[in-house]
């Protein structure tokens with residue numbers, strides 16, 4: 001891992017505003033297509049609303065992006081549970097430039113087929129490869145209070161030989177089937193950013209960032225980019241237990 005950055009913001013608005021600026025600078029200096037994976041869940045919706053503000057819609061160089069999703073619930077895109085559906089409703093459908101690539105997880109009747117097809121699409125679009133694994137320019141993640149990230153829940157496993165980039169996950173409480181990036185894929189990214197807000201995340205953040213024994217098996221603690229940087233964008237509530 002080539003470095004860890006922790007940024008703490010007074011409020012969600014300033015966190016998302018700063019992240020939007022970061023995305024603008026990234027888009028302005030990106031020489032060609034950048035492969036970026038968006039997160040699911042509720043936290044990134046605040047980011048999508050920030051990015052959908054006219055000032056951001058107008059200034060960000062959207063054409064350079066290829067958007068993917070780090071995980072997806074196997075529901076129709078019209079379902080409010082859909083990570084792609086929500087990103088499209090809030091942000092993507094408002095972007096006038098249509099040159100960006102948008103690659104939602106294929107939601108098929110066979111979850112295994114969805115995972116396999118998504119892996120094929122990732123390999124087709126993401127040209128930079130390291131040790132046989134496509135290298136994303138930027139992967140944005142959230143974190144659950146149980147330490148999961150994307151749909152990597154404790155005990156997640158997949159067939160390394162057949163399908164090392166994506167797998168069929170099952171939510172441990174709801175049983176909901178999902179497709180998720182694997183550790184192999186996330187840990188090859190050049191940049192991984194966790195967006196974390198709210199006091200309910202303070203304990204898991206403290207445990208992970210202070211490498212507490214409880215965090216040893218947290219999936220989010222296994223996100224350690226091999227060559228990339230890892231960033232933690234925290235609001236003051238999520239950072240509330242850190243001695244910074």
Ligand code: 6PG
Pocket residue numbers: 039040041042043044071072073083141142143144148149150151
């Ligand atoms: C998902 C996400 C998941 C999410 C965490 C945090 O599809 O739900 O990928 O990993 O980031 O569960 O969710 P909140 O942002 O809603 O707290």
